[in-house]
Amino acid sequence: MARLLGMSYQVSPMRRRVLIVGGGAREHALGASFSDAELFFAPGNAGTAALGTNVPLRAGDPLGIAAWARENRVDLVVVGPEAPLAMGIIDHLSLHGISAFGPSARAALLEASKSFTKRLAKRAGVPTADAEVFDDANAAVEYVRAASRPLVIKADGLAGGKGTILASGAQEAVAAIQALMIERVVGDAGKCVLVEETLAGEEISFHVIVDGDTLHPLPIARDYKRLRDGDLGPNTGGMGAVAPIDMGEPLSGRILEKIIAPTLRELQREGIVFRGVLYAGLMISRGEPSLLEFNVRFGDPEASVIVPRLSGDLFELLRSPSSIRDVRARSSGASLAVVLATSGYPSAAETGAAISGMGDVANSISVHHANTEVADGALVTSGGRALVVVANEDTVALARESALAAAHTIQFLGKHYRTDIGKELELGTEKRS
Numbered sequence: 043m044a045r046l047l048g049m050s051y052q053v054s055p056m057r058r059r060v061l062i063v064g065g066g067a068r069e070h071a072l073g074a075s076f077s078d079a080e081l082f083f084a085p086g087n088a089g090t091a092a093l094g095t096n097v098p099l100r101a102g103d104p105l106g107i108a109a110w111a112r113e114n115r116v117d118l119v120v121v122g123p124e125a126p127l128a129m130g131i132i133d134h135l136s137l138h139g140i141s142a143f144g145p146s147a148r149a150a151l152l153e154a155s156k157s158f159t160k161r162l163a164k165r166a167g168v169p170t171a172d173a174e175v176f177d178d179a180n181a182a183v184e185y186v187r188a189a190s191r192p193l194v195i196k197a198d199g200l201a202g203g204k205g206t207i208l209a210s211g212a213q214e215a216v217a218a219i220q221a222l223m224i225e226r227v228v229g230d231a232g233k234c235v236l237v238e239e240t241l242a243g244e245e246i247s248f249h250v251i252v253d254g255d256t257l258h259p260l261p262i263a264r265d266y267k268r269l270r271d272g273d274l275g276p277n278t279g280g281m282g283a284v285a286p287i288d289m290g291e292p293l294s295g296r297i298l299e300k301i302i303a304p305t306l307r308e309l310q311r312e313g314i315v316f317r318g319v320l321y322a323g324l325m326i327s328r329g330e331p332s333l334l335e336f337n338v339r340f341g342d343p344e345a346s347v348i349v350p351r352l353s354g355d356l357f358e359l360l361r362s363p364s365s366i367r368d369v370r371a372r373s374s375g376a377s378l379a380v381v382l383a384t385s386g387y388p389s390a391a392e393t394g395a396a397i398s399g400m401g402d403v404a405n406s407i408s409v410h411h412a413n414t415e416v417a418d419g420a421l422v423t424s425g426g427r428a429l430v431v432v433a434n435e436d437t438v439a440l441a442r443e444s445a446l447a448a449a450h451t452i453q454f455l456g457k458h459y460r461t462d463i464g465k466e467l468e469l470g471t472e473k474r475s
């Protein structure tokens with residue numbers, strides 16, 4: 043018997059023990075893709091409880107998680123969200139001799155500091171939007187007042203998807219600077235801001251598993267960040283996703299060559315070796331990629347359409363990426379995810395709504411829980427993005443239809459979701475290079 047914060051549970055001697063840090067749809071999707079592993083989630087959600095054991099530890103408690111993983115002889119820790127990575131959870135786990143998938147705190151700066159990344163990208167010759175960095179609000183205001191083009195205002199630090207504002211004119215840009223730097227709506231993440239030129243094109247999420255010099259590109263996905271159909275409304279953490287996005291083989295090669303490899307080389311020059319998943323948010327214009335941002339973890343909801351497409355042993359891939367020759371992914375068909383959000387999301391999400399209809403969803407649909415919990419024996423929402431319904435079909439159009447049927451079937455007060463995920467792909471625009 044081993045201990046689970048006071049409770050005892052049976053340790054199976056044969057099965058590999060995996061601790062997944064986080065409690066969203068990404069962690070549910072990762073957990074569902076392990077075969078023959080005993081799974082623990084810290085803290086998990088109502089959905090992950092059906093796959094393994096939820097451990098009442100916060101993702102933001104790296105010391106507690108490292109101690110628990112050692113005491114409970116965990117074989118692999120997989121870290122989902124960016125915050126614990128930026129706090130150095132991988133460094134703590136390594137010190138304890140625990141095998142973990144994710145980048146060190148220094149490598150996580152690629153996501154935790156947009157100014158660090160912008161400077162590094164410029165040094166490395168990575169194509170990216172021009173930007174000015176400000177830690178003085180007056181100087182930033184003066185700069186945007188003089189600008190004539192639309193600008194993107196970005197908090198330097200981690201802001202949970204709420205730190206980027208697309209400003210159509212000077213007035214909106216000034217308001218964004220006021221909100222980020224003076225009102226500190228995203229806390230200290232807004233101490234410093236980037237004012238960036240606006241890029242046009244098609245956006246994709248390019249994930250690559252990196253282990254030193256080993257690069258395993260994963261299926262290209264698209265994330266739908268705006269709240270409402272037609273790409274309207276504020277940016278969110280993501281309201282849906284599709285994979286694979288087929289933009290032709292040469293594009294993947296160009297992304298590796300122009301964006302990923304020079305970034306990793308520049309990091310190495312600074313003595314930083316990247317290990318984990320590097321997710322480049324890219325704008326593609328006339329077949330050429332430009333870097334919007336790096337994340338140092340799987341996207342959410344992108345993980346729901348990428349990870350289940352991978353074949354092979356996920357445990358081996360994440361424990362030792364360099365020992366895997368190449369990562370195979372299903373190339374046929376389409377995976378499409380629709381996020382069911384609660385009333386008020388993203389600004390003031392309501393929680394505690396009772397969820398029903400889960401049992402009536404077609405068997406072919408996967409429902410990944412994002413923010414759910416069990417209260418008084420009932421399944422309820424516990425955050426803005428509550429559930430992600432995922433359909434796998436032969437075409438994007440069929441996958442969208444199936445996902446929407448499931449989105450309709452599941453009920454909770456205030457539920458809202460986008461109905462146009464993947465719609466532009468049905469017109470054949472995905473076939474580009």
Ligand code: AMP
Pocket residue numbers: 171194196203205206208238239240241242245267277323334335
């Ligand atoms: P980020 O906070 O950098 O992830 O940006 C969030 C979203 O804002 C991106 O996914 C894009 O949709 C949009 N965005 C960020 N930077 C730019 C840019 N320079 N030009 C156009 N859109 C951008």
Ligand code: GLY
Pocket residue numbers: 265279280337340341342343344
């Ligand atoms: N879906 C965007 C992200 O995970 O950052």
